[in-house]
Amino acid sequence: MNAPATSPPARTRRGSAVPPGLWRVPFLVPGALALLLGLDAGLLLLDAPALPLGSRLPDVHGFLLVLGFVGTLIALERAVALRHRAGYAAPALLGTGGLLLVPTATGSLGQLLLVAGSAALGLVLVALWQRQRDEAVTVQALGSVLALGASILWLREVPVPRLLPWLAGFVVLTIAGERLELARIELARSGPVVLGAFGLCGAAVASLLWPEAGQALFGLVLAGLVVWLAGHDVARRTVHDTGLPRFAAACLLAGYVWLAAAALLWLLGSPVLDGATYDAVVHCVFLGFTLSMIMAHAPVILPAVLRVRLPYRSALWAPAVLLHGSLLLRVAVGDLRGWEPARQLGGALNVAAVLLLVAVLARSATMAGRRAG
Structure with a gap:
C-alpha cells in the first residue's frame, strides 16, 4: 500500500499532540452511517425486526452499501495514497450521496452525488496511475x-x-x-x-x-x-x-x-x-x-488511514467465523434449498457479524490508545 499522507500534528503541550489522522474521521462518518442504514435495510428486506427509517431504504439497499459504504472506504484510502487534499472530494461525495439516497426528497440528489463521487474516484486513480504507471x-x-x-x-x-x-x-x-x-x-x-x-x-x-x-x-x-x-x-x-x-x-x-x-x-x-x-x-x-x-x-x-494503533486480537476471529457460518446457512440452506427461516436467520446473523466486527475493531483501537497514553 502506498505510504499515507501525513500532516504535522497540532501540539497542545509538551509531549502531546492531536493524532495526525484525526481530521480524516469526518470523511469516514458518512460511510459508517451508510453501513448502519444498509444493515437496517437488509433486515427490512428479510422481514426481520428493524428500525423504520424510511420507506425508500429497501430500494436503495444495494447502492447504499456498495457505493455509500464500501465506495467511501475505498475512496478515502486512495485519497490518502494520493497525498493531495483534492482527493478527499471522492469520499465526501460518495458518503454524502449515500446518505441522501434515503429521504425521498433528496434521493435524486444522492444519485447525482454518487455519480460525481465515482467520477472523482476515477480521477484520483488516474492521478495515481500517472505517478506510478x-x-x-x-x-x-x-x-x-x-x-x-x-x-x-x-x-x-x-x-x-x-x-x-x-x-x-x-x-x-x-x-x-x-x-x-x-x-x-x-x-x-x-x-x-x-x-x-x-x-x-x-x-x-x-x-x-x-x-x-x-x-x-x-x-x-x-x-x-x-x-x-x-x-x-x-x-x-x-x-x-x-x-x-x-x-x-x-x-x-x-x-x-x-x-x-x-x-x-x-x-x-x-x-x-x-x-x-x-x-x-x-x-x-x-x-x-x-x-x-x-x-x-x-x-x-x-x-494507515486514521493513524491509530489497531493491534491484532484473537477476538477478530469471532465476527469472521460468525460471518461465514451465517452466510453458509443463508445461501446453502435458505437460498439454494428454499428454506425461508434459514435465510432469515442467516441474514440476521450476517448483520450481527458486521456489528460485532465494528465493536471488536473499536475496542482494539480504544485499548491500544489507552496503553499508548
Missing part, C-alpha cells in the same frame, strides 16, 4: 469505471438487478488491485489480472445488452480471475503462520471461495435477476467476498 492502479481504475457506469445507469432508471455485474466488478477489481499492491512480490506477473479486468468490464457491458449470455460470460471471466488470484496470493503460505498473518490469510482465502461460488452461480444460472439465486449471488459477492476482504485488510489499512 502501476498495473495494480490500472485494475482499480477499471473498477471505478464500472462504479461510474453503474451510478449513471441507475440515475437513468436501469433496475438494480441489471447492474449487479457492474457493482460486483467494481469491488472485485478494486480488491484485486489492492492484492496486487499489497502482495507485490508474490503477484509479480500481474498481466493476467489486467487482462481479466478488461474482460470483466466487457462482460459487464454485455450483461446489460444480452442478459443471459452476458452474465454467463461475466461468470466465466470472474471464475478465471478468482482462480488466478487465489492460486498466486501469498495467503496460501501465510495461512500457516500465526497471529494477524494467519487471520488475514484465512479471510482472504474464504473470500475467494465465496467469489468462486458467485461466479459458478452466474455461469450456471444466468440470467441472475431475481429470486433465491439473485440473493445468493449478491451476498456471496458483497458479504462472503467483500466483507471478508475488509476484515483481512482492516488491521493494516485503518491504521
